[in-house]
Amino acid sequence: MSELNINSKVQEMLERSEQNAKNSEKTFVRPEDEVREVVAPDGSIIKINPLYDYFSGERPKEEKPKNAIVEKFLNWARSESIWVLGFGTGCGSIEIPPLVTPRYDMFRFGVQMRPTPRQSNAFIISGYLSVKTLKRVIRSYEQMPSPKYVIALGSCTINGGMYYDSYSTINRLDKYIPVDVYIAGCMPRPEALLAGFGKLKELIKEGKAEKANEYARNFDEYKANQKKIIKDWNMPDYNW
Amino acid sequence: MNIYVKIAYTFLGLMIVLNWGMLMRVTFRKIGARMAGRHGVPFRQPWIDLIKNIAVRTTLTHGVMFYLGPVFRFSGAVGLFLFMPILFGKEAWMNFSFEGDLVLILYFQLFGMLGMALGAGEGGQPHSAIGISRGLAQHAAVELPMTMGIIALAIQYQTLSISEIVAAQQGGFLHWSFFTNPVASAAIMLSALGAFGYSPFNLVKAPNEIPIGPPTEYHGTYLGVLMTSGNILGVMETILFMNLVFGGATNWFELIIKSFLIYFYAVFVGMVFPRFRIEQSVAWFFKIPLLLGFIAILMYSF
Amino acid sequence: MKELVEKLNTKYALQDIIYQRDNMVFATISKELVIEAITYMRDYEGFAHFVMMSCADWIEDNKFQLTYILNNPQQRCDVALRVMIERENPTMTSAHHLWKQVWTYQREIREAFGIQFPGSPRVEENFVLEGWTDKPHMLRDFDTHEYAEKTYFPRGGRTTNDPATYMREKLYPNQPVTAKKNKNVE
């Protein structure tokens, strides 16, 4: 049987992560995720790194808009069909139920909730993010297909808000993922949230909501910031 | 009829069915919203969602089967359409229905689900896997009583052709199988609840347990294809039941009314009932509709 | 209430008994006796409801104060037992066998204060934090503001002025004055 073919990029990262693991004093890799050698059915010994094997190893790609006229039409469609990921990351998520219920009814405006990041294109960061959640947020954000938008609610995402001095929550969201629209408030009322969706629609229609490409462009910078605070990076770098 | 004209008609029919499916679904979403006291999505929303999904830039795949999942489902839906007589007595809208199409239709009903099983499995998402295993389990439970009912009808009308079953029901609503063979109809219509995938039998896609189940990993164009085939399937299921139980349709207007009402029947039940757990729903299908199916077969076997 | 406290006092030598309310008493008990005392109270005095367990850091006395609050649902009274333990290598006997939820408290206290509870289930697992490398976060000498400033990129460009200092600089820059900053919040 031929040698198992590993993507050269993955191979490179695998080696680097092994190196990192050796160098850093405290690692947070769970025992079951550690790099280990297993015997393949044919008797050959292969090295597996579960963290990397779960996912493919590609950086996010910058995806340029197409032809201007087509893009304009598509942007209109995108703006009228905003699918929001149902991930309540902070207090602001308490204002989501009123939005999907009779009083405010955001379905009227083409805004719907989706349960999985793969099908969503808008991410509401509803307030503060603890580092533990941030890790999941980044993961979810990276799983969302481009073009994707981030709406940040409340003071906490702008400059730390009420938890500016907390050891557990981040201060500025834009250091970790690009943000399209900020809505002031602690927390913003549903009406303000709808106004935020209105603003997002405008941006999309104007073709200005291209933050997903910005993330791809400045990927290393964002990653460096993320790594600075997420010590337990128990998931791969590039999980595209 | 010329085969090219036939193909053109089929293609047109597919478009009509697709758009009718979207319109019907969005209408029911709006009815549901009304019940809750809100307006709900605009009528154009499904079309915009479809364009949006096609406009999604990132498409990533987990492998060949991941690609083929939606394709299988789409072919299942199209296959269902191809061999289903849509309007009775209009040659142009009989599609490719033939003697024995009933068997093929039953097969195509399962075809999409199997495709999804393969695709979702390759997606690697455990929720999809759970969803699809539930889906297959439930589908099996649905198919059994439904097949029983259909066999009873086949025995009653002594044919395996849908067109002939429809033809036998013409001449006033009292000739419908619904009235001529209420037990088999009941078996079919009760299991139809499961086929439509509304509550209480929507565990497959339960968004608040296993985030929408099999299609969890599907996005962009894949999702667009899934949505399209879902809409076609929805209409085709209603047309199947219409043809089997409610005497088919002779014109588009009749088809629209009947399919709407048949679909409404699923929504009517689904809106006010929570969903069954998978083993509960399987048990339910095995208890009531299966029993009715047996009785129906027994009634016509002797 | 009084009788009960006296009974406990003779049995377990309570100190610093404070009647916070008519039906709530705080008392200090020695580290060795506390598990025995709460077991006794649960089994014989009807204190069946374990309200909570908490820890406070008295860094100036070099002590941790562990507080066990028990409630008697029939008599509707509470007894809170304080235990003072050394701040150096703190260890406490686990009480997870008495109530099912106690291990959660112990797991949290171990993470937040670094107090060890040998034998408590899953006590070594992280409770709320993930990948935490600093000292236990609830200790008094852990400065959360400093940590946040250092770690989380606070948005720059902010300057503030103390009115008194600002007025001095503006109005009488060269005059001898007291120049102490007097702010309530640093």
Added chain:
Amino acid sequence: MNIKDIFTPFTAWSGVLKDPVTIKNPIGREAAPRYRGFHDNDINVCIGCGTCEAICENQAIDLVPVDGIDTKSGDSGLRPKIDYGRCCWCALCVDICTTDSLRLTNEYTWVDTDADNFRFIPGVDPKDWYEKEDGWRKPVPNYNFYGKERVHMGELHADERSDSFIEFVKGYSKEQAQQEADRCVSCGICTATCPAHMGIPEYIKAVRNDDMEEGMRVLYETNPLPEICGRICTHKCEDVCSVGHTGDALSIRWLKRYIADQIPADTDKYKDILGTGDLAKNGKKIAIIGSGPSGLSAAHYLALLGYSCTIFEKLPKAGGMMRYGIPEYRLPYDQIDKDVDYIAALGVEFKYNVNIGTDITLEQLEKDYDAVFSGTGLHLGRSTRIPGSDNENVYQSVDLLRDIVLEKPVPVKERVVVIGGGNVAMDITRSMARLQMQQFGKVNVITTSLEDEEHMPADREEIVEAREEGCSIIPGYGPQEIIIEDGKVKGLKVWKCLSIFDEKGMFNPKFDQAEERVFEGDMVIESIGQGMDLSYLTEEIKSKIEFNNRGRIVVDADFQAKGLPWLFVGGDIIEGPDVIHGIANGHRAAMGIDKFLNQGR
């Protein structure tokens, strides 16, 4: 499971035909009238005290300078800038706002793509929600974050005090002082207005903490006469107190007195607390003319710096105007002695009954000492120069007050008219009332002033207390003539005063002749201001130094007389009349002397 359970849920379908309850146009919907939305600040009312910054738990508020708003006494010139990346809209800043200028409107929609925009100065940066009337304001009465009412200071009742010169203000007890100190919001606006720039919030904090020794240290940093100042200071700080904008100003003066009162009159104890036990001498000598506030203050700070000071005093005891101009019921002599004794204990030499110019000349002082500080004060009364004012029964209040202290016989008549509306006028009014009470058993003093009741320069409580003691204060009249019959004073003719200053702001009173009154009295006391006596300056010196258009010696920022580097001048003759100015001048002159003498090194 029964069959009913299958059909009952379908009743939910009955709602399908009802109209939706959705809000038709939710974006920008008006919030409740009390809603806590975005901030607005009335910047003309705001004084930039920074209480909002202090209470903000999120550090969302910065105080920043604003164009067009000047820093001045009672207004820091700063305005709150709010970071909406921090704010949690709790409105604690509104609830504590000392001037009620800050409020929240009920606007709540602010969507932006740039996170750096969420910072603004309410009331300054243009925002479209300022015109909204609704929003959160401080709740209805009985909702205060700090005490609005001053803790009442115990006083002797008017009946008890009106016939004696014993001190009638009792001073705070510990509880009262702490309660009063608790009202302080520690903004520090007052320190700029205080001429001595005392650390007012710091010593009030010491009162709260019941740490009198710390309080004393804070006091002595800028003010070596706390006992005196704590009683008779003109408390300009209280006029600008931020707490006073929507309530009673803090009794800063009484708190100062409270601190000083808690320390027993023991110079060793003082030295112990203030750490002035052994002061190294630097061998230089300073002469100080006059033992008033400025002289004592200069002596104190010079002594701390190691200079040997000698104070030359014309009168038999130290204190200057504080002793000889202020009646004992306001400032008991033993309290003056308490402060003076401590300064003397620092090694300052006092030479009493020495008259500069006659006993020793200024030139002599220049030769014997390294520098001279002159704080001779305003000891000459100023006359109204109205007809009849040259009568022998027309007196100057300064002279009478000095005579009372010197225990010289003071002429007391049954009916007295006092001209003047300042604190000195009140002093003489009340002193005469006491003397009348002692002599005749009844009070008949009429005091009149140009200014109307609201603009009288005297402290409110002085007027109120004077009235309690039976004096008639009739403000708003301008004296025209002292009516003299047979060489005896019969009364004072006055006209109603309409305005005091003209459009240009010059002193040019206008009267309503129609409203003429005559205040009957047997003696008239003029108390409209004091003048300085510079007779001790020789012509030679006078020729070297400069005088401004008001006849005052021109000094630089260090109170060094222009033209004569060795001569420093301060106190009432430069700025005043006011004890706290004197103290501040003395302090700064001391620093100036130090600078002057150390320039060579």
Added chain:
Amino acid sequence: MLNNFFGFKPDRSKYPSVNEDGSLNIDLSSHQYTKLWLGPNHPGVTGNMAMELTLNGDEIVEGKTHVGYLHRGFEKLIERRLFVQGFPTSIRMCVAEPDTNEYLIAACTEELSGYDKQIPDMAKWLRMLSLEMARLQGLLRGVPGQAGTYSLGIGVQWGVYLRDLILDRFEELTGARVYHMYIIPGGVRGLLPEGFKARMEDNLKDIDDFIVRIKKLMFDNAIFKKRSIGQGIVTKEMVDKYGVVGTTARASGVKRDVRKDNPYLFYDQLDFDPPTAEEGDIYARTFVRWQELIQTVDLIRQIMAKMPEKGDIRAQMPNVLNWRIPKGETYVRIESGRGEYGMYYVTDGSDKPRRVNLRGPSYTHGVALLEDLLVNTNIADIHALMVSLQTCPPEIER
């Protein structure tokens, strides 16, 4: 019967076997078990919480909860804030029912500083009103939410709409929708606005109607009954063993209600009787909560009828910037919509607290009890179980 016939219940006595130290012997590589993470990005998990499940088919053999995704370190932050500053901070500890936190921090500081006797009556009535309104809005989400977990969404829609109406009343009274910041140490921050009672009464009438409708939709629903009866049973013995409180305890036949047992404010002047049930399953808990909803509506009516028209809203307290509380400690508990909700408060004589520790019902319900109840349930029932235990993660991790 048929379920047993088809053999859906696995025999847990055979696997997984239990190790000596009490842990389960689960070998993932045997492919007999699956590891499944539910959450935190999961619409079915209440709040932001994760569950690490070990599955055997659809059944859970071991469930571990993971919290901390909403951890903000409140208890640390409050140690850095003045007593009055602590109150806007504290209320965020539980977003579902923030007023209880406000009341607790106010009550603790008042008790320790000795001002608890001086709180004006009007303020106490208003506090009660806001606490009951908070309970009402919580129940309006919670009761239909139980059906929502089984995908019966209409009830949720009705409930959240009515909750919005209550939030409107909150907005009028307190100036905010969700984080009211109304109960301040010393009193409250405003009187009833004009016409409040009439508007409230209108909303209560709507809620009366809703109570009837939701009864027909949920409690007389065959499938809801089938799903919830006999699920997630908390027995009477478990109540003390796990520290179960509130409606969850009452649904297991243990009548415990702080409002009755240790009356605070003016609860002793109100006429009410906490509803109970014996079964202890999800249905019983939901049904008890539904009765509680009726009772809360009645309580609000009673409070509005009994409260005076006017009065002081705040006691004369020390300057908030300089407020110091002498050294002491206390534990104050109240009955929130979820049960006993307490705060342990330690002061050291400075102007900031030494230690604040919240004891929320979710802390026991959502970790220890939930983990044990999870065993042998179906994945489909996790969400229902969490909601029925009223798990609120922010209150667990704070």
